[in-house]
Amino acid sequence: MEIVCPAGTPAALRTAVKAGAHTIYCGFSDETNARNFPGLNFNRTEMREGVEFAHSHGVKVLVAINTFPRAGDEVIWHNAVADAEAAGVDAVILADPGLLDYATNNHPKLRRHLSVQAAAANADIINFYAQRFGVKRVVLPRVLSVQEIATINAEIEVETEVFVFGGLCVMAEGRCSLSSYVTGKSPNMNGACSPASHVEYHDDNGVLDARLGGYTIHRVEKGEPAPYPTLCKGCFTAGEKQGHLFEDPVSLNAGQLIPQLKKAGVTALKIEGRQRSRSYVAQVVRNFRAAVDALALGQPMPEGMLAKLSEGQATTTGAYKKTWR
């Protein structure tokens, strides 16, 4: 199976290549991708050099242009597609139907993948994207169980890629305006969910509030870990109950499900975290590479390695297990 690894910077790209990634995904330093964070991503020169470096090591590069172009500013997204092709990337990852249509007509030789942000959650819509826009691979939304993924793969001809590790969207991806609701900045249009510019921490006599857009999302007592205030993993009250109504502050670790995902026909395993450090990326890639190499040789999964990665952190297998819903 193919390990698809995040790179938020050129240095992270080189680290991931050396750590054994089969494929790297990254984005340009602007709002054309869904990790538009300050100090992250690639300028045009860095992209060209990154692609050269990766290709010289036999590693592919995918470029995420997976936000939804703002009305009136589509040219920014069109330029990103053209520059990705000029840099020699192996594919672009797109979500917006208008942009897919544009790329199909204007860059027909550039391979197109469907981003998770398009939330294509059944075989019929996947086949439609394949037929209309020549999409070759679909990144599946995190609303499907392993069994449902197997059913989808039996009915489609394109490849599927699934998230196995890192941050977890609880809502259907690309169809959530929660962050926009409190910050006025749209993840779909501006490329950042829960942007750091709208996060504040308030220490009131040892009680630490984490706020997003002025709204308290977490409150912890001194010494307790304060999670980053992402709305869907916040603490709220409904009826008589208070708690993490949508999801606990957890991250995804589907490492143990790799054999089942392979059996379900999945081509590629994706690691979230373009905003993560180089050492994190290197460690995660090495572990997942070892796991898929072992699987390919018919050997047992390396014990304990993947569990160790999320040490001290709550994890979930998310929607891959049906009971999550």
Next chain:
Amino acid sequence: MDLTVGPNQFFWSADDWANLYDDLASAPVDRVVLGELVCSKRLPFYQDRIPDAISTLLAAGKQVALTSLALVTLKRERKLTAELAEMGVEVEINDLTALTYLPEGTKFWVGPLVNVYNESTVRWLASCGAVRICLPPELPLASVKILAAVGLELGVAIEVWGHGRIPLAISGRCYHARLHGRIKDNCQFACEDDADGLDVRTLDDQPFLAMNGVQTLSYSYACSVHQFKALANAGVSTLRLSPQSKDFKEICDLYRQLLDGQLDEASVVSGIYDLDETTRLSDGFLTGIGALTGLDGQLNLDNQEPSFCQPSDFSSTM
């Protein structure tokens, strides 16, 4: 401009559901979208009432469309969605999946849960047969203006979210079920007691969101009254009103009087508050500063006693 009533987003009894459409037959609205948007498990409870509701509305001179689900995953849901095209009325797609089943050349409407953010997407949808598009509520006025102009050029009617709790997210997980310690497959219809969704409050006890099964909505009710002239000038053809359990026909009346010039903006807003003084109205996303700002431009940040979260109140590590 004219008025469309969107599909009911909540789970009502079959009688309450049917009563809404009986009422709407005599309401001053031009078209009605009905059917199940949020959760396919709700549909069997009122499905057999749909044909009568359609007949009543058509007889009253309304244009009628059936909505698709917002998120189609299961085989049963794919089949339901495919059958929409055979019901003899227009189809409103709220998941692009529904588009895949429409026979080539079929005209259709596009609902607010399809991501239509730019000119190219409007043009592509029009080339597929879209004749009416309700833009996502998240769009700021600047985007609405540009897309309304493209709509005018292509002969595609552009609608904007006019009134009601704003759909913010859709999920594979049911939050109502989770709140009751259940999973979606065994939800026991936990959402049926909340006819307008269940209020979700912050740790500072501020009203914040509304939970509706797999859907999450705004607590505040978007109200486009103050933006209606700007929308009309931009060439927006229609305001969409989203059903609520109380006084909905009266709200339709108020908007009609606004459109007809019989009432000014301030009178319509005070008319809405007269119906229920506890309603919280907002400009929605149109003014581009987040949908929590009230019509008075103020955030409500009243501090209450500190309240802590207990990390594992709702088991999710299953």
